[in-house]
Amino acid sequence: MATTAWTHERLEQLRQTRVWRSIFRRGPARTNRTRSLAVFGNLALHVMPVKVREKSLSVRATYYLGSISFFLFVVLTVTGILLMFYYHPAVPDAYRDMKDLIYVVSNGVFLRNLHRLAAQAMVVAVFWHMFHVFYRGGYKPPHEFNWVIGVGLLLVTLFLSYTGYLLPWDQLAFWAITVGTNIISYVPVLGRPIRFLLLGGHIIGQNALLRFYVLHCVILPLAAVGLIAWHFWRIQKDGGLTVRDDHE
Amino acid sequence: MPGEPNAPGKPEEKTPVSRRDFLNEIAGGALAIAGIGAAVVTVNYSSPNVLFEPPTTFRAGSPDDFPVNSVTYLQDQQVYIVRTDKGMWALSAVCTHLGCITQWKPESDQIACPCHGSKFQRAGNVEAGPAPRPLPHFSLVLGEDGALVVDKLEVVKETEILKV
């Protein structure tokens, strides 16, 4: 007991120092004003509303599917960045690096498993989230455009998963991407040029691997972050989450 | 009408463009040109001019290497060399449906694709499955030294057979 009191006192002293108060302006969030500031005055959190309706917080209201999709994206980003330390997007290094990650690198197999698992889970989560939002009418005005942003996010998720699929450079990856890019060439007029740009050539080789890597690690994540921020912002601006009446 | 003193209505006057609108239009046009230009430059940049891909013209040995009434699969080039009593031709081994590599099945006298079950005759025609087009024939000529030369970039009609 005495130690806790001592620790509390020291913490309070720390909080009164000039240095601390220059970084953390608002003070502990114990009043509604400071609780508001905890969200409103926070760089990351102010995309969220300061207050929410209580019934939107129950699990059955949303099953937290949107949040889960976002958290999976965070897990994928962290594991993905770590995997980048050992992966060379080149032929034949890529496959060797996969073996390296699985058999040699400490916790490599775990990180790789986590990354792939989170990727599959994210595809499931975003589909389930979309269907759940539909069935509870969360697309109705004034939330229409947020639904459109959501469809954009679905496409980005699928494309992220697809570009990542090629990176191990094994038979599974190579032929899945062969079929997919050949489907693209069936798009009238633009199909072949798009395929050429995507692959950086006519065949799935060195250029294709590098382009898919850049898409997977830079272009698509940036697009995803932008759309996610916009998606959260629109929830706040359009009036908060939609909850079905029978789920109160 | 101009010139008539008691004309009932004024002739159409062109409203002059204000300086603001004119400058806005010029600026907008310049931005549009810059934007389109940037896009075109990016697409050109992304379109490689030099490709490091396997050569598409290759030598396939002499005609004697291929017995009459045979279908030989050249794995490195993904090409079948087919020889009948009428002559020889080179067939692409890439399925015309979605790009999988086909396999020659001598027991059923068919070229079969493992992906969606397309089946082709040795002349390339589709016998079964979702393939939309027959397997293309590549140009097959006899070089000066008597070696067969295949050019995968030149597609020829299936009636063009190399007589040996």
Place this chain on the structure above:
Amino acid sequence: MSEKNTYEVGISSDALKQPRRVVFITRNTSAKVKEETGPQLMSFPHVILRETIAFQILTIVLVGLALFWDAPLEQLANPLLTPNPAKAPWYFLGLQELLHYFPPLVAGVLLPTLVVLGLVVIPYFDVNIEGEPLWAHRSPRRLQIYIGVFAVLFVFLALYDAWTVLVPTAVVGALGLVPYFHTTNTSRFQKFLGSRPLPWWVMTWFIAVALTLTVVGTFFRGPGWSWVWPWS
């Protein structure tokens, strides 16, 4: 100046003098969802706390699974040898099954584009906002259109032998007719079906077809995309 007070009954159009909000809703237009009231909570700490807990639970589940479920790695990519069967990632297997029946332009380009466009425009159609049950008026004309659409679909699908799409379409189509024909002694399930609006039926049909296609593509297709029983 004092005037004798005369009272007039009416609603002033001067919003400053008589601030009164009157909403005119024209028939057959969409109205905004009514502002929901109810108790509110501060995001900090209530939302932040719940989200943190959700994240922790998710992490625990993911880590637990990742420790035991190994991601696959097949042999080095070989451009000269196509594995048999060559399957796309599972979320595209439904598409690949569709490719088995329809030409690549249809199954690979047209249908996915139509699906995406269909999704995007959902919130801009009034029928999706009003939420009126499909058979609210038991209109015979609507029944004709319903049966007509399904007849055309069946013919089209049968023509292409696309029975993987036909079966779920038939099931959902039949379920959709239940509330029209069966009106006495309705069970809870029938009452539920009877209250479903058109967009519900369309989305349920879409999910049924997509699920069937994906399951068939994953478990029931083997070498050469031939039919296999998963337990054999």
